[in-house]
Amino acid sequence: MAGTSSRTAGGPEREVADGTPGRPDRGQGEGQDSPAVIGRRVKRLRKEHELTQRQLAEPVYTAAYVSTLEAGKVRPSEAALRHIAERLGVAYEELATGKPTHLVTALRLRLADAQRVLATEDAVDAQAAYELILGEAEEYGLTQERAAALVGLGECAMEMGELTESLARFEAAEQALADEPLPARARAVRGRAVAHYLAGELRYSCYLLESAIDGLNTSGLHDPGALLQLYTASIAPYMDMGAHARAAQAAELALALVPQVSDPALVATMHRTVARTLIAEGKVEAAQTSLARATELYQQLQIRTELAHCHWMRGYVCAQHDDLAQAEAELRTARSMLVSKRAALYVSQVEVELADVLRRREKPAEAAELLESLLVGLQPGRGAVHAGGAHRLLGLIAEEGGDLEAAERHYVTALSLLEQTGAAGDLADICRLLGDLMRREGRTEAALNVYRTGLGHRAEPGTTTLGPAPARPPFAPWT
Known part of the structure; x- marks a missing residue:
């Protein structure tokens, strides 16, 4: 009966209660172009236009054919759909796929606007815009636009310091693009790697980036934009791990790519x-x-x-x-x-650098206050490298003020944080500071053990526990 719900093999028929045109009518397990979904779509649009089945069918088809089509018992031909679309005054593509005309173009314009908001205004406002786009992209089964919205949400969460949320969004984007060529996934891969880097997982960040670079270079997918993103993102974790040679190579390759981007x-x-x-x-x-x-x-x-x-x-x-x-x-x-910009994590990281300058300008109280405040937002998992740096500075301030017990406490905390990250240069430095403090107190054996720990991280300067460097692309600027 018209206006009532009935069940089909594909799932419950969904009548649109709010009168919103163009919404998908699919049930669970049904594709946008399945006969049942197309049938419900035709029925909904026919009722919105107040047409009978006979009025929709004539003069080419019969009311019985339209009834069979609306029941999902037959897959309509392209000719039939074009006839019905013309009678309903809608685009053929909208009737066949459920996607309103120009939807993709409109969503891409909104994606660009959300990216502009993130760049120039507030991440919270950009996040709200991306959420709306994501909902519509998921509703209409638009994979590319859904992935772009997920990447945008990952970038918003990263800027706000929500690294767990950021990682989840980037991973979802990669999964959405699993069947797409690697260049299409580069932005999501880069985002996930940067989030791991900011969380202090330097080795894994490098692994993700190097794997993607290898995939691009060995498969012949030499997409300049994708490679530039990946090489650029690899520089910071390489530097923090002490892999300066790899960082320099990545920088050289990135510079070589610029004319093509x-x-x-x-x-x-x-x-x-x-x-x-x-x-x-x-x-x-x-x-x-x-x-x-x-x-x-x-x-x-x-x-x-x-x-x-x-x-x-x-x-x-x-x-x-x-x-x-x-x-x-x-x-x-x-x-x-x-x-x-309410970029919480980046604010804390800049404050570490600022506190060091304040200490060197003989403003230790101001530096210590800044560091104690920022550590609240730099818990493990939200910037371990910079949290280690904050404790290192607090240790220096305490030591310079004569509070050796507090200095050692901060140095030990910094060492614990940095050991999780593999930041070789920072680890060696904190071991030197802690060892020097212990040696001045006459704790020679303990100092030696700390020095050995530092030497272990700097045994081969410029190297890491990473595997072989990524394959060099054919346009590599060196021989």
């Missing part, structure tokens, strides 16, 4: 990240040039989070060269920009 945001991120390897190599002028180029591009794109990262990096460069006043100014600018 049209996305200015990817190019800007590459320049900002490569600056870190240039600083490590003592190429300060080149690093400043790279940061200036990144800043210029981010200003043009109005990407506030990444622009804050440029100020952050400039502050680091100034601190390395004892220009502490300028370093403090740059880091405070970065912190202010990130606070306005």
Whole structure:
């Protein structure tokens, strides 16, 4: 009977109660183009247009055929669907697939707008926009748009410091794109790797990135944009693990890819990240040039989070060269920009750098207060490397103030955090500080054990427990 529900083999028929046009009518286990779903869709649209089965069918088909079609007992031909679509005044594609006309285009425009909101405004607002897009993409079975929304949600969660949520979103995006070529999954892979890196899981981050790079290079899928994302993302974990040679190679390859990449945001991120390897190599002028180029591009794109990262990096460069006043100014600018974006995890990381500058500027009380406050948001799993750095600084402040017991406590905590991450350089440094403290107190054997631990992490400078380096692409700039 019209207006009532009946059951089919595919699941319960779903009548649209709210009158919203274009919604899918599928039951459990039914595809958008199954006869039962198409039949219910035709029936719903016919009733919305107040047509009888005979009016819909004539002059080409019969009322009996429309009745059979609406019952899901026959798969309509393309010709039949085109006739019915014309009678209903809807697009053939909408009738055949359930997707409203221009839906994909509209969703992609909204995805671009959500990405703009994330870049220039607030991650919370961007998250809300992505959630709405995700719901519609799932409703209409749009895999590409669903995956893009999941990646966007992962990036929002990462900016807000919710790394567990971020990882779940990136993993879901990868699963959604499991049947797509690897380049289509690069952004999700990169996001998941960065989230693991921020959580202090450096080796696993490198493993994810290297596996994807190998997959692209050995399969002949030399997508420049995908490779640039992956090589750029690998630099930070390589540097923190002490794998400086690999970081330099990744930077060299990233630079070689730039002429083939049209996305200015990817190019800007590459320049900002490569600056870190240039600083490590003592190429300060080149690093400043790279940061200036990144800043210029981010200003043009109005990407506030990444622009804050440029100020952050400039502050680091100034601190390395004892220009502490300028370093403090740059880091405070970065912190202010990130606070306005509510980028909690990044705020805490900048505060570690700022606290070090304040300590060196003989403002230990202000530095300690900042560090104690930020550690609340840097629990294990939310930035172990930077939490270790915060405890290291608190240890230095305590030691410089004569509180050796507190200093040792902070050094031991830092060592425990850093051992989980494999950050070789930081581990060696904290072992040296702790060993020196113990030696000054006359605890020679304990100091030796700590020194041995540090030496174990630095036995072969520039190496890690990682496997072979990724395969080099055919355009590699070295021989």
